[in-house]
Amino acid sequence: MVVPDNSGNESGENSLAMPVSHQLDPNDGKTANPDVQEPPDCAPTQLEAGFIPASTLLPSTQSHTQSLSRHSTLSATSLLSSFSSEDGEDIKLDRILSMVQDVTTEPCRICWVDKTRTHPHPSFRCVTGLCSGAEWKSFKKDLRFPRGKVCFFCMAPYGPPFNHEQPLPGEQRSPNHCDYPDVLKELAYILYARRPLREQIFARLGVATPSTLEVYKKYIAKRQNGGIFGAYNVIHAYLEVREEEALLQ
Ligand SMILES: [Zn+2]
Numbered sequence: 649m650v651v652p653d654n655s656g657n658e659s660g661e662n663s664l665a666m667p668v669s670h671q672l673d674p675n676d677g678k679t680a681n682p683d684v685q686e687p688p689d690c691a692p693t694q695l696e697a698g699f700i701p702a703s704t705l706l707p708s709t710q711s712h713t714q715s716l717s718r719h720s721t722l723s724a725t726s727l728l729s730s731f732s733s734e735d736g737e738d739i740k741l742d743r744i745l746s747m748v749q750d751v752t753t754e755p756c757r758i759c760w761v762d763k764t765r766t767h768p769h770p771s772f773r774c775v776t777g778l779c780s781g782a783e784w785k786s787f788k789k790d791l792r793f794p795r796g797k798v799c800f801f802c803m804a805p806y807g808p809p810f811n812h813e814q815p816l817p818g819e820q821r822s823p824n825h826c827d828y829p830d831v832l833k834e835l836a837y838i839l840y841a842r843r844p845l846r847e848q849i850f851a852r853l854g855v856a857t858p859s860t861l862e863v864y865k866k867y868i869a870k871r872q873n874g875g876i877f878g879a880y881n882v883i884h885a886y887l888e889v890r891e892e893e894a895l896l897q
Pocket residue numbers: 756757758759760769770771773774775776
């Protein structure tokens with residue numbers, strides 16, 4: 649059976665994308681059209697484009713042009729610095745990336761979280777059965793992030809510092825582009841499934857602990873206060889908890 653082009657399998661993501669995508673994200677204008685893949689690093693270009701008409705539409709003397717152009721530069725700079733005021737969020741993502749790079753030495757993320765030492769095995773073969781049951785499978789398939797922000801397969805952000813490779817326009821999404829295939833998605837699920845950890849993490853975030861997987865999924869796939877997605881807040885909070893525990897040992 650041939651699926652019509654205009655009814656892609658991501659319509660669910662698109663409808664979810666709309667309520668959150670109008671806030672604070674300089675790229676969102678580009679993602680409104682589901683057929684257009686946003687180019688990476690488009691924010692500065694978009695800013696420049698926004699300012700160029702202001703300085704070129706006005707007939708002016710050379711000095712006018714210079715002053716307008718200086719004004720444009722200043723405005724762009726101040727806007728850019730307001731975006732980079734999310735430095736705390738960048739630091740969180742940097743930290744998550746280093747963890748993802750380190751954790752590949754432990755192929756089972758469940759044993760990594762539980763701190764159990766056995767023979768090496770992938771998470772889906774773990775004796776705990778945590779990442780092989782029906783609940784895990786539905787979690788894995790049903791997560792819906794706003795389109796164009798997060799890799800469906802591995803949950804890594806397309807933006808920096810991960811800079812996950814994006815499919816070309818018209819190309820089918822595939823896990824072949826994933827550098828760290830299962831790490832983040834599995835971790836997000838394990839941190840929910842291990843209830844004491846879930847409670848510690850949400851206490852640290854100052855958010856009520858989600859009592860069901862559905863509520864948790866909504867939290868992790870939504871930007872929190874216009875910043876990073878809840879999933880990264882959860883994983884970062886866990887890294888803090890883990891670090892503090894290591895210090896106490
Ligand atoms: Zn294991």
